Amino acid sequence: MSCKILLVEDDKEIAQLTQMYLEAEGYQVTAIGDGSEALPMIQNMKPDLVILDLMLPGKSGIDICRDAREFYSGMIIILTAAEDEMSEVSLLKLGADDYLMKPVRGHILVARIEALQRRYQHQSAIDKHGSLYDAFGIVINSDRQTAYYQQKPLNLTNSEFEILQVLVEHSGTTVSREHCCRLARGIEYCSTNRSIDMRVSGLRKKLIQAEVHSLTIKTIRNQGYRLVGNQS
Structure with missing residues (x-):
């Protein structure tokens, strides 16, 4: 299943490795590192999925996720460090579809993306009828x-x-x-x-x-x- 992904991650090494892994799996990935660029990119790019780090310069992942849900109905996966004081319930209430703890293993990330795609496609079929x-x-x-x-x-x-x-x-x-x-x-x-x-x-x-x-x-x-x- 094709998927256009916007990756918002300020750690250049993590961003590069994640982008390389996902592109090797056939995904189209655009990576940015400044949180202040995220909302305009989501509006212009219209990605199928946003992979969003919580701790970002410019604008936090928390604010991006909440504000994006005002206009964006696609998938959002949050990347969170163990020390981030955000519970699963809080992340879901913000509008995230799923979250992963760092360090993220590539095959786990792909499995989560595939699961979300199945769910969204199922829901789209229901919404039509x-x-x-x-x-x-x-x-x-x-x-x-x-x-x-x-x-x-x-x-x-x-x-x-x-x-x-x-x-x-x-x-x-x-x-x-x-x-x-x-x-x-x-x-x-x-x-x-x-x-x-x-x-x-x-x-x-x-x-x-x-x-x-x-x-x-x-x-x-x-x-x-x-x-x-x-x-x-």
Whole structure:
């Protein structure tokens, strides 16, 4: 899958190595090192993906990500150092689709990009047609990216919405952890990765807070998750 990438990284060595690796994989990459140049470049270049370092001269990656989301609907991956005081939740709320800790391994970065491309292509196909899904009182509008329970909106993150949507679409059947991982903001699947479990746990809490009592998200050991109705 072709992909036009804007890489915003002020460390010249990291930028050069990352650009070389991605171009060897067939991606078209433009690299810049000054954060103040990022927003004009995004507007003019219209990249499919922005790979964005958090700590940048001129304008921080935090501000770039937030401001870009005012006009940019493409993919954003954040590169963050271990000492950066930004949680996963904070990064996602800023508008990032995924994030990676430095030092970034090339094959992991490519796997994340491919996962994001699949998710965006899937979402684009849905957006063209629009669909409604319902189960146990929950109604999902995939066109508007909204979820309701008894006509009341559910306050979900993008990842939680995507997981709930696939569970509602396949209600009563088991959805694999791998499938959920690939939907949830490009998480790279790994049998020992607990990121998806944390997201499902967060979704369960949101449903409890919204007083959704008609269903349960069951964990099926060594398989995945299943949306089932509760007996009244």
